[in-house]
Amino acid sequence: MYVDKSKIEEIKNRVDIVDLVSEYLTLKKAGRNFTGLCPFHQEKTPSFSVNRDKQIFYCFGCGEGGNVITFLMKIADKTFPEAIEYLAEKTGVVLPPMSSGKEGRQKDSLKDGIINLNLKAAQQFSRNLASPAGTAARKYLQNRGIAEEIIKQFRLGYVPDTWRSLTDYIENNGFSMKLAEQAGLVIAGKEGSFYDRFRGRLIFPIENVFGEIVAFGGRILEKGEPKYLNSPESPVYIKGKNLYGLNKAKEEIRKRGFALIVEGYFDLISLWNAGICNVVATLGTALTREHIELLRRYTVDVVALFDPDEAGIKALDRSLELFLSTQMRARALILPGGDDPDDYVRKFGKEKMEELISRSQPLSDYYIENVLGRGKTFEDKRDMIKTAMEFIDKISDKKEKDLFIKRIAEKTGINEELLIKETYKNAPQGEQKGGKTKQPVNINNDVVELHLIQLMLEYPQKIIQVENENILDYFLQPELQNLAKKIIDAYKLLGFIDIGVILSANENASLRERIFQSMMKALPADDTMLEKIFTDNVRQIKRKCYKEQHRQIKLKLSKAQENGNEDLLNKLLYEKENILMKEKELN
Numbered sequence: 389m390y391v392d393k394s395k396i397e398e399i400k401n402r403v404d405i406v407d408l409v410s411e412y413l414t415l416k417k418a419g420r421n422f423t424g425l426c427p428f429h430q431e432k433t434p435s436f437s438v439n440r441d442k443q444i445f446y447c448f449g450c451g452e453g454g455n456v457i458t459f460l461m462k463i464a465d466k467t468f469p470e471a472i473e474y475l476a477e478k479t480g481v482v483l484p485p486m487s488s489g490k491e492g493r494q495k496d497s498l499k500d501g502i503i504n505l506n507l508k509a510a511q512q513f514s515r516n517l518a519s520p521a522g523t524a525a526r527k528y529l530q531n532r533g534i535a536e537e538i539i540k541q542f543r544l545g546y547v548p549d550t551w552r553s554l555t556d557y558i559e560n561n562g563f564s565m566k567l568a569e570q571a572g573l574v575i576a577g578k579e580g581s582f583y584d585r586f587r588g589r590l591i592f593p594i595e596n597v598f599g600e601i602v603a604f605g606g607r608i609l610e611k612g613e614p615k616y617l618n619s620p621e622s623p624v625y626i627k628g629k630n631l632y633g634l635n636k637a638k639e640e641i642r643k644r645g646f647a648l649i650v651e652g653y654f655d656l657i658s659l660w661n662a663g664i665c666n667v668v669a670t671l672g673t674a675l676t677r678e679h680i681e682l683l684r685r686y687t688v689d690v691v692a693l694f695d696p697d698e699a700g701i702k703a704l705d706r707s708l709e710l711f712l713s714t715q716m717r718a719r720a721l722i723l724p725g726g727d728d729p730d731d732y733v734r735k736f737g738k739e740k741m742e743e744l745i746s747r748s749q750p751l752s753d754y755y756i757e758n759v760l761g762r763g764k765t766f767e768d769k770r771d772m773i774k775t776a777m778e779f780i781d782k783i784s785d786k787k788e789k790d791l792f793i794k795r796i797a798e799k800t801g802i803n804e805e806l807l808i809k810e811t812y813k814n815a816p817q818g819e820q821k822g823g824k825t826k827q828p829v830n831i832n833n834d835v836v837e838l839h840l841i842q843l844m845l846e847y848p849q850k851i852i853q854v855e856n857e858n859i860l861d862y863f864l865q866p867e868l869q870n871l872a873k874k875i876i877d878a879y880k881l882l883g884f885i886d887i888g889v890i891l892s893a894n895e896n897a898s899l900r901e902r903i904f905q906s907m908m909k910a911l912p913a914d915d916t917m918l919e920k921i922f923t924d925n926v927r928q929i930k931r932k933c934y935k936e937q938h939r940q941i942k943l944k945l946s947k948a949q950e951n952g953n954e955d956l957l958n959k960l961l962y963e964k965e966n967i968l969m970k971e972k973e974l975n
């Protein structure tokens with residue numbers, strides 16, 4: 389793919405990395421940088437830094453780093469052209485038509501096609517809801533007290549039970565039936581005919597984090613099975629990877645500092661209707677790691693709703709494991725009287741619901757009290773230890789593990805020492821204390837050469853000067869010389885520098901870390917300052933190089949003297965003189 393480099397620069401100039409990153413995770417100002425919890429690895433203390441002056445990000449935990457484009461590629465799983473297109477649209481930069489690989493292009497247009505068709509279908513469903521055919525559906529929503537505004541906001545719709553309601557619409561408007569089938573909107577019948585997947589249902593469009601409709605959910609209005617029906621998976625929709633409502637709730641989640649996780653659309657919509665908006669729904673599937681990854685970009689505090697029945701307890705067991713292993717702080721919300729959130733909030737109102745939420749117990753405490761139980765007899769306790777041990781084994785984080793053991797000991801009266809001994813009896817030596825030790829970062833990187841690389845990355849206008857003046861010839865560290873060469877080559881080829889791409893191709897993680905770190909710290913320079921910094925830097929590099937040459941010659945000189953090789957001696961003395969002259973020129 390080739391995109392005009394000036395367009396890329398234009399896009400980069402119009403997007404602010406702090407704003408863009410803030411759409412995906414919560415950032416706090418910390419000195420000149422902004423920091424937050426890294427979306428690319430699991431952590432409890434923020435090591436993800438964003439620098440507004442330089443428009444770069446870097447994670448000191450996992451080494452992921454780059455600019456707006458690289459960030460978007462990573463976080464939204466986009467290819468380079470997709471990221472450029474997305475940002476162009478967002479910033480209003482008009483791109484000339486691009487030609488990329490044929491296959492990639494086709495895949496993109498398939499995704500785009502499905503998303504467009506979904507939007508059309510959603511609009512048709514919502515027209516149905518407003519039409520006479522939608523009377524019963526409207527009544528249903530009215531009875532549940534759902535406000536008109538919420539219906540609009542969530543683009544609720546209706547599809548009559550006629551088998552061909554949407555099919556006819558798609559056919560009559562010349563949209564592709566094949567595409568509709570791939571989108572999961574229609575089902576192929578006999579002899580090339582199609583019929584509606586959703587029939588006689590209230591429709592909930594399912595959006596991704598970008599607000600694009602990727603699938604639909606439908607609730608049956610009359611009798612019939614299943615009560616809830618979702619779109620099948622498609623090129624734009626993978627089950628267990630979407631959280632219903634996240635696109636709308638993310639602002640509120642950030643504001644309130646936690647997210648409420650419920651199961652179904654209606655739970656979520658009822659809560660919104662009641663004014664509780666920091667909610668997401670898992671859409672019937674059990675909570676997945678992907679759900680949590682998605683959510684933890686916005687918060688690490690969640691309140692998860694569970695039924696007190698056996699299925700609910702099982703779900704709680706599984707989720708607790710996930711929350712612990714992903715280092716989320718989870719609380720369990722159990723509604724009294726077997727109510728679901730929809731019932732509860734309609735019966736008792738927002739305040740009562742909020743009160744329950746605020747009183748919700750840490751999930752691990754709930755688990756210990758209600759799943760492990762309070763054994764009285766020796767046998768009870770033995771069973772408890774066994775169940776607890778099985779569970780503790782699944783917790784990967786050492787700190788979490790120990791905390792959990794402590795809690796179990798407190799709540800059940802089982803001796804803490806005993807639990808610890810049991811837990812670690814099979815662990816290999818050394819793993820017991822401290823967990824992983826960090827690799828030593830201390831490699832012999834040359835500070836001044838490193839600085840030049842940093843300048844090249846930050847001020848690409850200097851790259852050609854570096855090449856023209858053959859400054860790389862003065863580099864003493866082959867690794868850094870290589871990296872600098874790569875930067876020059878990339879710049880000559882593309883006309884711009886993508887620091888993320890260049891540095892991610894570099895396997896030396898500690899080198900990458902040092903470069904990002906110094907870039908994060910360095911103050912932005914104006915032209916005059918830059919000129920001075922650059923000249924100083926080049927001078928230092930050269931001086932260091934001459935010094936090294938000096939040292940080498942000195943060694944050779946003493947050898948030549950030992951051997952009485954006078955020709956060589958003269959030659960070396962001449963070289964030495966030369967270097968001295970060059971060194972003088974530097975000052």
Ligand SMILES: [Zn+2]
Nearest residue numbers: 426429447450
């Ligand atoms: Zn990270």
